[in-house]
Each structure stands twice: as C-alpha cells, then as structure tokens.
Amino acid sequence: MAPSxxxxxxxxxxxxxxxxxxxxxxPTTQITLLNKDIHFGGWVHSRRTKIxxxxxxxxxxxxxxxxxxxxxxxxxxxxxxxxxxxxxxxLTVSKSSPAARNRFLSLPGAQGLLHIPSSPFSLLTSVLxxxxxxxxxxLGHILLSAVAREPFRPWNRPSTIEDExxxxxxxRRFGSEFARVFGSALVRGIYAADSRELSVRxxxxxxxxxxxxxxxxxxxxxxxPSRAPVIAEIDxxxxxxxxxxxxxxxxxxxxxxxxIGELVNALLRDLRTRRNVRLLGxxxxxxxxxxxxTAQFEITTSSxxxxxxxxxxxxxxxxxxxxxLSPKTPLPHLTAxxxxxxxxxxxxxxxxxxxxLHPVGxxxxxxxxASGHAENAILGCVFDSSSMSEQEAPWSAEIVKMTAxxxxxxxxxxxxxxxxxxxLGIRLPDPLLVRVQNNAHCIPxxxxxxxQRMQELSGVLRGEPWSGKxxxxxxxxxxxxxxxxxxxxxxxxxxxx
Numbered sequence: 001m002a003p004s005x006x007x008x009x010x011x012x013x014x015x016x017x018x019x020x021x022x023x024x025x026x027p028t029t030q031i032t033l034l035n036k037d038i039h040f041g042g043w044v045h046s047r048r049t050k051i052x053x054x055x056x057x058x059x060x061x062x063x064x065x066x067x068x069x070x071x072x073x074x075x076x077x078x079x080x081x082x083x084x085x086x087x088x089x090x091l092t093v094s095k096s097s098p099a100a101r102n103r104f105l106s107l108p109g110a111q112g113l114l115h116i117p118s119s120p121f122s123l124l125t126s127v128l129x130x131x132x133x134x135x136x137x138x139l140g141h142i143l144l145s146a147v148a149r150e151p152f153r154p155w156n157r158p159s160t161i162e163d164e165x166x167x168x169x170x171x172r173r174f175g176s177e178f179a180r181v182f183g184s185a186l187v188r189g190i191y192a193a194d195s196r197e198l199s200v201r202x203x204x205x206x207x208x209x210x211x212x213x214x215x216x217x218x219x220x221x222x223x224x225p226s227r228a229p230v231i232a233e234i235d236x237x238x239x240x241x242x243x244x245x246x247x248x249x250x251x252x253x254x255x256x257x258x259x260i261g262e263l264v265n266a267l268l269r270d271l272r273t274r275r276n277v278r279l280l281g282x283x284x285x286x287x288x289x290x291x292x293x294t295a296q297f298e299i300t301t302s303s304x305x306x307x308x309x310x311x312x313x314x315x316x317x318x319x320x321x322x323x324x325l326s327p328k329t330p331l332p333h334l335t336a337x338x339x340x341x342x343x344x345x346x347x348x349x350x351x352x353x354x355x356x357l358h359p360v361g362x363x364x365x366x367x368x369x370a371s372g373h374a375e376n377a378i379l380g381c382v383f384d385s386s387s388m389s390e391q392e393a394p395w396s397a398e399i400v401k402m403t404a405x406x407x408x409x410x411x412x413x414x415x416x417x418x419x420x421x422x423x424l425g426i427r428l429p430d431p432l433l434v435r436v437q438n439n440a441h442c443i444p445x446x447x448x449x450x451x452q453r454m455q456e457l458s459g460v461l462r463g464e465p466w467s468g469k470x471x472x473x474x475x476x477x478x479x480x481x482x483x484x485x486x487x488x489x490x491x492x493x494x495x496x497x
Contacts, residue, residue: 002026003311003469003496007299009285009324010315011035012042013482014474016267017076017489018313023274025493031277032307034299036284040268043067043442044482046259051348051399051433061401062259062391063346065437067482068403069093069255069387072248074483075239076490077263082242084266089256090247091390099386100252102361105139105185108373112425113364114139142181146174147219155216163448166195169207173218184368188379191480192340192407193445195368202446202479253362255388260482288312288324290465297470299324311469313492317444318476329465333453337476339441342379343406345416348433350398357400358383358424366423378419379405399432410436444476454478468495 006022008015011033019033039045045065052058070077081087093099104113117140156172166187170179179195187195191203201208207218214221248254256262271277280303287300299307314321322334351357363382369375384401385392392399402420410416413434421428454477462468473488 003029003309003493005030005296005309005311006032006493007297007307007309007312008033008315009288009299009313009321010042010474011037011040011279011281012315012474012485013044013264014042014485014489015313015315016040016264016271017080017486018315018473018492019271019277019279019489020080020267021490022313022493023271023277025497027276029276030309032280032309033271033278034280034283034285034301034307036282036302038282040279040281041261041264043439044260044264045437046261048258049433049435053399053432054350059393059399061348061399061433062388063401063435064259064384064403065344065346065435066439067260068382068384069253070260070482071253072245072251074481074487075241075245076487077483078241078244078248079239079490080263080267080486082240082244084263084270086256086262086266087244087247089258089262090254091257091388092248092251092254093387094250095252096250097252098360099362099383102359104359104361104364105181106364106366106376106378106423107181108369108376110138113359113423117143139181142178146178150174151214151217151219153217157211157216163199163201163451165448166198166200166203168196169200169211170195173211180370181367185365185380188368188407189365189405191445192342192379192405192443197445197447199446199448199450202450253387255391257391259391285316285324287326288314288321289326290329290470292465311493311496312471314470314472315474315489317441317474318472321472331457331472332460333457336453337444337447337450339476340407340443340445341438341440342442343409344437344439345404345406345410345413346433346435346437347402347404347417347420347431349400349402349429349431351400352429353398355426357426357428358386358402360386362387363402364423376419377406377408378416378423379407381405381420381423409438443480446476446480 003026006029008019008031015033019031023031043066047063048060049063050058050060103116105116106113150173153173166183167179170183184195187193187198191198210221211218213224271279284302285299286302289298291298296308296310297312301307318334325331349357361383363380365380366376366378382403384403404420417428457472461470461472471492473492475485478484478488
C-alpha cells in the first residue's frame with residue numbers, strides 16, 4: 001500500500017532526488033520537503049560573477065564553491081539529465097584530452113608540480129627518462145617499484161579483520177611510501193581527510209574486492225574479470241537514460257554551461273510543478289517522533305508548524321538527525337563519523353601575454369606530509385580554465401580560473417597566493433577576483449567499520465517503533481559523491497510500494 005504522506009528532511013541533492021523520484025512513484029501521495037536554508041542544493045553553489053578587465057571590458061566568470069565536475073559512471077545522474085532535459089547544457093571533457101590525462105602532485109621540496117603517469121607507457125617513460133620533461137618526476141619510480149612488486153607479495157590481510165583504513169590497505173599491498181604519497185593525496189582530494197582513518201571498504205570497495213579476486217594481489221585482481229553477478233536494477237526499475245549514456249562514451253568528466261547548480265535548478269523547477277509536492281525553504285525540523293497511537297511521524301518545525309506524515313526520509317547529516325530524536329527512541333551510530341571542513345577559494349587571474357599560469361591539466365593534489373615536515377593547509381587546486389573553459393565567453397581566453405581547497409580558513413590571501421606560486425613553480429600575478437567560501441562540516445569521514453555500523457542502523461530502522469517507515473540516507477550513510485547522493489534519493493522508499 002502506497003504511503004498517504006511523506007516528509008523529507010533536507011533539501012540537498014539527496015533530498016531533492018528523493019522528492020523527485022518519490023513524487024513520480026507515488027503521484028497521489030502528499031510530499032513535504034523541509035530545508036533549513038533558503039538555498040536548496042546543499043553544498044552545490046554555482047554562481048556567475050561580473051569582473052572588469054584592465055581595459056574596462058566587462059565579462060562574467062562561473063565560480064563553483066562545491067562540486068564542479070561529474071563522472072559519467074553514475075546512471076542516476078544521467079537519468080536526471082534525460083528526464084530534466086539537461087542535455088543541451090552539457091559540457092564534456094574527453095578521456096584523451098590533456099585536461100583529463102594530466103594530473104599532478106605537489107610534494108614538499110620538489111620544484112614545481114610532479115606529473116602523475118597516466119598510462120604504463122608514460123610510467124615507463126618517466127622512469128627511463130626522468131629529465132625529458134620538468135613535469136616528469138620521482139613519482140614514476142615510486143609507482144613502478146610498488147606496482148611491479150605487488151603481484152609477488154603474498155596474501156597478507158589478517159584473517160580476523162573485516163575492514164581497515166585506506167592507508168593500512170595500501171601500505172600492505174604497495175608499501176608505506178606509495179600509501180602516503182598517492183593514497184593520502186586521493187583521500188585528501190575527495191574527503192579532505194586523513195587516509196589513516198578512512199574505511200577502505202566504505203570509500204573504495206573496488207580495492208577490497210579486487211584483492212579478493214586476485215587472491216591477495218590487487219594488480220592481478222584488476223586484470224582479472226569480476227565473477228560477481230551483475231546486480232539487477234532495483235525493483236526492475238530500469239534507468240531512463242534516453243541515449244545520454246551514449247553521449248558519455250569516451251568522456252572523463254562533465255558539467256553544465258552554468259555549473260552543477262543547473263542540476264539543482266532543474267530539479268526545483270520540476271518539483272514546483274508537481275501538485276503533490278510542497279517545498280519549505282528556510283524551515284528546519286526541530287524534533288521528530290513517531291506517534292504510536294496514530295502511526296504517524298510528527299515533525300515540529302522552526303516555523304511552529306507540525307508536519308505529520310505516515311512515512312519519512314531523513315537526508316540531513318547524521319548528527320543533525322540525532323538532535324531531532326527523543327532519547328526514548330535513539331538510533332545507533334549517528335555520531336560515529338566526524339565531518340571534515342573545506343575552505344574553497346576561487347581565484348581569477350589575467351594571464352600575462354605569452355605566459356601560462358599553470359600546466360594544461362585538471363589540477364593537482366597535495367599528499368600528507370612526510371614525518372618531520374609541517375602539514376600543508378592546501379589540499380589541492382583545480383585548473384578550472386583547463387577543465388571547463390567552455391563555461392566562459394570565447395573572447396575571455398586571457399582569464400585564468402583556479403580553485404584552491406584548504407583544510408582550514410584562509411588566514412591571508414597574499415600568503416595563499418605565495419604558497420600556490422611555490423607549488424606551481426610559477427609566480428602568480430595579483431588576482432582580479434578572490435572569493436572565499438567556508439564549507440563547515442561538509443564531508444563525512446567514513447571511519448573503519450562504517451559498513452557494519454550502517455547495517456546495524458538499517459536493522460534498527462526495520463524494527464519497532466520505525467517499522468521500515470523511516471529511511472536514513474545521504475552522504476554520511478552511503479557515499480559522498482554527487483552520484484552516491486542522487487542514487488540514494490532514487491532508492492528511497494523502494495520498500496513502501
């Protein structure tokens with residue numbers, strides 16, 4: 001029997017995706033979505049800003065303070081692109097383009113950026129001819145040594161463990177230096193977190209599975225085809241892709257002409273046309289309880305309204321959900337994971353004639369510092385002008401956009417520019433525009449044992465008093481990527497039909 005009413009807490013991408021799919025699945029069910037901010041979309045912030053060039057001309061630049069590109073491996077997002085008619089706005093970067101192939105690291109003591117080999121050929125070249133390019137580096141030696149030896153390492157996973165940190169996993173298979181340089185850089189770039197705390201099974205399940213498939217060898221496991229059965233699409237509800245998946249063949253990353261915010265805006269436009277959906281922006285939930293007498297959820301709000309619903313979806317951070325619940329009906333593990341904060345600094349420069357301010361590529365990451373070295377506040381930097389140049393006017397080619405991500409607030413913009421110059425090996429000019437966005441507690445750090453904890457949470461939700469009528473979803477449960485969040489919304493309420 002379909003729910004007669006549904007309350008959704010949280011208007012980020014997870015909550016909006018849940019509202020979109022639930023309203024289509026249950027067109028006669030009243031759906032109320034509460035979002036504590038007037039701004040919907042959570043950490044997605046796409047904004048066009050005017051700038052004046054030195055000759056007096058005016059133009060605009062698109063600035064992203066949250067996610068800026070997407071990978072085409074998420075069918076749930078491709079489905080939204082089709083259903084919301086976003087294909088005309090797509091901007092894509094092919095796998096063969098320099099923006100996709102060229103990625104860099106910044107190591108303490110290294111001159112400029114170090115190129116990460118993107119193929120076995122480039123790996124071999126960087127080792128045999130390390131001086132052939134200033135961007136080729138000792139990284140090739142670390143990679144080649146670790147990867148060449150890994151298939152010959154015996155199975156060394158302790159039989160008693162069911163999970164471990166990313167750093168422990170990579171150290172076992174590739175050595176501690178590989179884990180520190182490459183593993184920590186990847187984790188800092190995605191989670192703004194320490195790879196020594198992040199669960200490998202929750203964050204990178206394909207690594208754990210490949211080790212088992214390769215009988216201990218990760219390299220062998222990736223070369224060996226998976227024997228796992230293909231999981232059928234849930235409830236025989238195929239993705240409605242409309243050919244968008246064909247458009248994504250050979251594509252590394254993509255975005256939209258007006259940024260990731262276009263996805264949020266398209267969802268909002270659609271939801272506002274649906275008679276069974278009510279969007280309450282600037283209204284937060286202050287308490288959530290199950291009334292056993294009426295078998296309904298009662299949600300008190302900051303607007304003094306009580307929202308009643310037979311079913312509910314929580315898409316707010318897990319610690320926020322804990323603050324809404326009565327001590328009589330607690331849920332486990334809601335505060336097991338800390339949240340990382342990220343300061344995003346958008347920088348716009350005017351490039352001097354004939355001088356590039358960065359190499360052509362996607363950007364660079366900064367690994368965890370070696371023992372005895374001070375930790376760098378900069379997590380990485382994206383070269384927006386390389387990866388998404390089509391978002392700007394064709395004649396504004398002299399404008400260079402970069403986005404730096406930091407693990408702490410900016411103390412001094414001039415000092416930040418100086419540090420970026422040192423990492424790039426290029427003296428940056430004074431920026432035309434600087435925009436700082438402090439995203440506090442924006443990314444959950446899924447600690448070791450996360451999957452087991454979420455299984456326990458799911459079991460409690462199936463029991464009394466919830467009886468499967470409350471679903472808890474979002475980045476703190478099933479993954480932090482935009483695709484993970486949209487997919488979680490798509491799956492919400494599948495057992496309610």
